[in-house]
Amino acid sequence: MTVAVAWVLVHIATYNLARRDLTFGFGFLFNRSNFDIPFRLVSWSEEDTYGRALFVSALNTLLVASMGVVTATLLGLLVGIMRLSVNWLARNVALAYVDFVRNTPQLIQIVFWYLAVLQSLPPPRQSIVLPAGMLLNIRGFYLPAASMGEDSQIFSWLALLAILAIPFAWRIKIGGAHLRGKALLLVPVAIALFAFGVDHISWPTLQGFNIVGGIQVPPELVALWAGLSIYSSAFIAEIVRGSIEAIPKGQSEAALSLGLKPRQRLFLVILPQALRIMVPQMTSQYLNLIKSTTLGEAVAYPEIFQIFAGTVMQQASKEIETIIIVMVLFLSINLITSAFMNWYNRRVALIEN
């Protein structure tokens, strides 16, 4: 029966497409796109193809998703631990934050950050000056940029390599003991290597009516980033709190009786055990966050959904194909993320014999 229904639907769709002089197919990906993508990480021009647009917008999605995951986790961890603080004020501020953020729609939060906060900032001439040469105005958030010397690019690659080597160095054995925390020494090494290769720092400065130099983070990205991380952080905080509370009281009493300090008790006894309970729930929060990047549509942040289900769909009249592309992309991002998190979960899970 399912097959029959599918056949009828395909038949109708083919007829409807033919009636509108359209064909089904993904060949349009090789056509010239003729539109601009205002924010991108790699080069883009109007002569590029729709296929390249897919790549550019997918990078934008991944950028905002990874920024969101990192800040949401840090913020969520902070608020979750505050929820369990002995300090009455900290506990209740965290509770109010969690309750308010969780009970208001994410879309309203994103649009609020965009229209009510960022769009009411002063123009470039009256930029708000933040510490470390950062500027904030209606056109976005400006950071100082380090530009690499032509012949010293090797240093930034070495720095990247040093960062990537940390998980491996973590497990190296020297004289019978694992390196573990000492592997983090690679971080200053990487920073030093990176700093060595820097040719000059370009500071954002006002020139005429605009800001030149530095890196511009557009307000769309800031609003989406804030909306995603704040919303998810409230859910993550509850997961953190629930997982810590689920650890039997005996564990922390035992740690106390061993004479561990409160900080040692938290980081050596409670958190490692809570992590096991946390990981599966965190996975679904991360997946939600990744899916929510599509809300960038509302603030015109050029991510996959906005570019494909918006601009490309209208320009190329490829309704079915574009939706299929977006769905398949998100399904695969989600599958990869959950596969990675499942692998991680198996690693941290308690192995009971």
Next chain:
Amino acid sequence: MLAARLVIPHRRAAAADIEPVVTTDASSGTGVAPKSSVPTFRGTFDGGVRRRGILYHIFDWLRRNLFSSYTNAALTVAMVGLLALVVPPFIRWAFIDATISGVAKSACVGDGACWTFIKVRLPTFFYGRYPADEIWRVNLAGLLMIAFGYPVVREKTKNRGVWLLLLLAVFPILAGVLLVGGIFGLTYVDTNSWGGLMLDVLISFVTVAGALPFGIVLALGRRSQLPIVRLMSIGFIELWRGVPLLTALFMSAVMVPLFLPEGVNIDRLIRAMVALVLFNSAYMAETVRGGLQGVPVGQEEAAYSIGLSWRQVQVFVTLPQALRYVTPGLVNNIVDLFKDTTLVTIVGLFDLLGAVSQALKDPAWLGFAKEGFVFSAVVFFVCCFAMSSYGRRFERRLSRHKG
């Protein structure tokens, strides 16, 4: 006579205004007075009470809750600083400097919020472009929803199932007649003029009424012995859980018309509702599955052994237990989908957020984005917080029953 009077300091006791004072009296106690000066506990707690001043208790509470250590004191100071940065400016903006009188933009002169904008637009925010003379129909439908819904959520209700059935089967017909009209002398109101908060509530109700039964079927399907049924349920659930809600809504808005025969048109609102039902049924299915797994196998085995059929086992034994167990989870699902109804704005329906965004574009009322979004956030907060509190209370009730 030797009497030792020991005061036991209560470090962790709740802030009560009496403090146990332990007295051991040679005549009434054990008769042996402590010889050393080291105080020993020898009496009972009901020995006597000693009153302390209110000031003592305030300082005691502050010391225990805010200044128990240096780190704690520093944290308190930091928190007070943070609150001082956020709360007074907000209160000044929202209440002290705010304006609510008048009917035009000219009424708003100060730096504060201009609630006049919200006041003037209130009917649009709640009812969309529903004709002003017919708004009583929306209100009546809302009252009916409360009347039908209250017995379902009340703690002590007999025949909760019957009420639930009434809410899901009879109420929608009444509400549909009221809202659409066209019969019984009610004027017809096109769905294009529906909007505002009413649309959010309506869409949520339809979505729950559709997604809950469908989700239960999917959850049963996922645990089915028949491989095809199981695979199809898994595929359906994972597909919808893997894609963003917006793609589902866009499918309904853009793709569905392509799959319909010529001349057939389905209302935009109904299409969006169908997308939401399909999408949310996958999430509800997973919640319900959690509950089904929580029902002990013995229950099902016992039911089969007294000769019940599969259908009877599910309807009378497994599901009632599972659904009770997952009600807090389902409430969370409902809160989430209620918040997600704001996404219909993106496919061109004017729910509360849509109505606010549209009002912000009105040239006569430019620059009130803060007021508009704060208002809509507060409205959603009130609705969602009420629902989540109910869910939390239900959860506590469940854990109490378990003992």
